[in-house]
Amino acid sequence: MSVKFQDVMDVLEAQYPLALAESWDQVGLHFGHPDAAVQKVLVSLDVRPEVVEEAKALGVDTLIVHHPPIFSPIQRFDLSDVEIRMYAELIKAEMNVYAMHTNFDIAWDGMNDWLAQALNLEHIESLGGLTDTGQPQLGRLGQLPEALSREALLAHVKNSFNLGQLFFIEKEPQASYQKIAVIGGSGASLQRLVQASGADAFITGDITYHKGHDAYESGVLTIDAGHYIEHIFVEGMSQKLDQLAQEQQWHLTIYPSQVSTNPFQFA
Numbered sequence: 001m002s003v004k005f006q007d008v009m010d011v012l013e014a015q016y017p018l019a020l021a022e023s024w025d026q027v028g029l030h031f032g033h034p035d036a037a038v039q040k041v042l043v044s045l046d047v048r049p050e051v052v053e054e055a056k057a058l059g060v061d062t063l064i065v066h067h068p069p070i071f072s073p074i075q076r077f078d079l080s081d082v083e084i085r086m087y088a089e090l091i092k093a094e095m096n097v098y099a100m101h102t103n104f105d106i107a108w109d110g111m112n113d114w115l116a117q118a119l120n121l122e123h124i125e126s127l128g129g130l131t132d133t134g135q136p137q138l139g140r141l142g143q144l145p146e147a148l149s150r151e152a153l154l155a156h157v158k159n160s161f162n163l164g165q166l167f168f169i170e171k172e173p174q175a176s177y178q179k180i181a182v183i184g185g186s187g188a189s190l191q192r193l194v195q196a197s198g199a200d201a202f203i204t205g206d207i208t209y210h211k212g213h214d215a216y217e218s219g220v221l222t223i224d225a226g227h228y229i230e231h232i233f234v235e236g237m238s239q240k241l242d243q244l245a246q247e248q249q250w251h252l253t254i255y256p257s258q259v260s261t262n263p264f265q266f267a
Contacts, residue, residue: 003250005062005096006034008041011244012064012100016110020135021103026068031087032096038062043238044257045231047097049086051259056093058255063090064241066111066233068099104233105138111184112140114236115229118160119180119203120145127181128193139183139190141197147176150221153201157223161232165266167207167224169215177201177221184230188215188222195220205229228262 009029021027030047042060044051047069055063069087079085090097104110116124121142128137148156150173158166177200183190187204188211194202201221205228215222238256245252 003038003248003252004034005029005032005036005038005098007248007250008038008062008064009034009098011248012098016100016104016107018103020106021101025102026071027099027101027103030069030097030099031090032062032094032098036061036094036096038096038252040253040255041241042255042257043234043241044259044261045228045233046261047086047090048259048261049082049089051257051261052086052089052093052095054257054259055095056089060095060255062096062098064237065097065099066101066104066230066237068101069097102138105184106136108136111230111233112138112182114232115182115184115203116140116142116180118232119157119182120160121180121182127183127190127197139181139187139193141179141181141199144178144180147178149176150174153177153221154223157203157225161225161229163225163229166226169207169212169222169224171216171219174200174221181220185227191215191218191220191222194218226262226264228264231260231262 018027040060041062041064042055043064046067047065077084105112124140124142126136127139127141179200181194181197181199182203186206188207191214195218199220203223203225205224205226207224234256238254241254
């Protein structure tokens with residue numbers, strides 16, 4: 001069965017509606033034509049030059065990514081700029097690019113559910129409850145199967161996300177930790193919501209120095225596990241697309257990207 005880019009977008013948006021995205025976000029089609037044929041799909045957390053080269057080597061026609069490649073208007077199409085040159089390569093290759101960002105973070109069976117499941121949380125619910133329209137909000141709240149000490153919880157987080165290190169903030173240690181809040185990416189702005197939820201610990205990323213002070217006074221163990229824990233998107237969305245292709249009787253080849261787009265190294 002011939003598959004168009006629009007067909008893929010329609011099926012994804014049925015589960016992860018673009019309307020769920022934050023107002024500032026740039027989700028959906030970034031490159032390509034809705035009527036373009038889709039045969040080979042590469043799933044990546046980000047669009048980076050190395051990912052584009054990987055896609056070209058695989059003969060891929062479509063990229064499905066979490067982070068939108070274009071957030072701000074392009075003022076100059078200056079090919080000496082790495083980002084602009086990457087855009088040019090995508091256009092020359094006639095590659096489709098589709099981003100599912102905060103709509104995927106918020107929706108059920110999206111980023112934060114997958115992170116909560118990776119932590120083996122139970123009784124998972126929307127952090128902050130449901131909206132008036134019955135939609136979940138950003139973040140998830142759940143329970144560990146058993147309460148852990150701080151040392152054991154930190155080890156569990158590292159093992160769950162294959163981390164060599166992480167940062168944590170806490171004024172006074174608690175006797176144990178079981179109720180866990182998680183927000184992938186940058187969730188420090190929701191620290192008060194986490195505090196109001198009664199969570200024992202909060203896992204997120206990209207905590208700044210001054211937000212760290214807020215976390216220190218919150219009474220909640222706050223763990224900065226880094227933004228890159230969201231790379232769970234690559235395997236998860238590859239499996240999801242395989243499942244959707246079978247349901248739709250599409251003949252697609254799905255590749256999970258093998259390129260690490262994490263810019264950080266640790267000494």
